[in-house]
Amino acid sequence: MMRKLWTVFRKEVVDNLRDRRTLLTVLVFGPLFGPIFYVAIMNVAVNQQIANFNRPLKLPVAGAEYAPHLIGYLRQHNTQIEPAPADPRQAVKDGKADVVLVIPKDYGAAFDAGRPATLQLVMDQAKQSAQKNVSRARDLLEAYEREITALRLLARGVDPRATTPLAVETVDVSTPEARAGMLLAFIPYFFLFAAVIGAFYLAIDATAGERERGSLEPLLTTAVARSTLISGKLAAVTLFSAVSLGLDVVALSWSQGLIPAAKLNIVVNFGGHTALAIFLVMLPFCLLIAALLTVVASFTRSYKEAQTWLSFIFILPMIPVFALFLFPTEPTIWMMFVPALSQDVLATALMKGMALGAGFTAISVLSTLIFGVLLAWLAVWLYRREKVLG
Known part of the structure; x- marks a missing residue:
């Protein structure tokens, strides 16, 4: 079974490495959109603020x-x-x-x-x-x-x-890393975006694309079990999502040197160790989003229809992130049970140099993996039905 799964996995990876659109999305657009946008916006905002302060x-x-x-x-x-x-x-x-x-x-x-x-x-x-x-x-x-x-x-x-009977002195106990909170607020969004877009086209191609090309029925009638077939496809989608995420983390970590943090009296804690930790805590989200995209795409009949429906998936992981941005609150245990939100909280805490404890990380990883496995099981179940061919 493992050999057959590996064969399916390798086929999906090789086929999509030959697809220029997938390569550009996974290796260029997904990983580089966040850093370029972030560096440009932050430099414009900081320089404009300084210029306004100095301007008569x-x-x-x-x-x-x-x-x-x-x-x-x-x-x-x-x-x-x-x-x-x-x-x-x-x-x-x-x-x-x-x-x-x-x-x-x-x-x-x-x-x-x-x-x-x-x-x-x-x-x-x-x-x-x-x-x-x-x-x-x-x-x-x-x-x-x-x-x-x-x-x-x-x-x-x-x-x-x-x-002036009172002389109030403000004692700021925050660290330079913690003061970078607003600066870092949107960075986890780019991580999630990269993970989603890395899986996007491969998930469509492996499901609706196969159906549109007429190759899905021959695939499902081969000697390879359907569970093995869809598991291999899911593994390939997860890999592309993880690669896009990893490149994005590296690019954003490198781009911190282009941010005028010294002018704002802040320190961005985003070195190699922090980048690796962020990648690891975000990794379970890659499985979840790969399975979710595959499940949704399995209900569509064409590549174009799949693109339309899956475009809405971009919004779902961002809802808790924007909710936390609009209504900031201290990290609590219940947040770790919510995929995307837990990754946002953990990534932000790591960049701010905050210690949330191993319990927070364990709950986030396990809960996201459980949701991912359940969605993967649902995808396998859907492809065991004959209706998937229609």
Whole structure:
């Protein structure tokens, strides 16, 4: 039996190694999509954030002549004062300005009298792209307010520290690896994506493809038992999934050197040992996704129909990953019973240098393997039925 299984396995592997589309998917697109996308997005985001921080704040001001001291303060703090539009509210509403500072005529009189001097920041709270400039303008005005308050207290012989009875010091006990949490949040998604796409075309070709070419019935009527035949095909699909996953892990590990982590004061723990550990904890998912794709593809009649149905499978493993991203929570045991979610949690913990314990890993591996074996058994059962030929 093992010899026949090996023969089927070898045939599937060799046949698909000759298929250029499968090779490009498994060896190029699947493994390299994640690293290229990740490095590009992270570099653009970090460089844009640094550029925005260093770039002068362009602030249109109406009534600048009423507050020369404030205008001087703003200019000293990397602010470029510009003439305000005729209608500040309409300009902000139309997107012609992110924020406009309006200084009323009575500002100077109230300021000199020691009364609260009104300022208006015209902004659009619903416009997300403008919020950085709005926050910068608000922070500058609040800093100016604190400075004036301190000067007024000193002029009256009062120590400004009397207005701050508490001196709260923040003690950050997080490690540089743990601070990389947001940076690492989407990396497990690329691992899962690579595993799925590595199995995708081979699972279709081994099932719906055989049926469409008319070679499925002759295969099932050979001396090889159907259970052996489908097991060999499943083993080949699992191998291609694992190869795609392994290449993706290596590529993402290497790509960390292209991320400007030092600029963010973080450390990404993704060296060789971590990459190997991640590959091993993700490996059971390859069997599960290979079996799932094979089961779903067995119900389809053509290659195109299989592609349509299996495209939805891409979404399923990502649901728990996105749920964890949107509603972050600490790792718990129940998560280890959910395939894809458990691999996401373990991979993230490894990259952050967190120790979850052997129990977490064991439950994740065993539960995912059990689901994978059950789906593999279902695939074998389906191919034992005569309806699979129709």
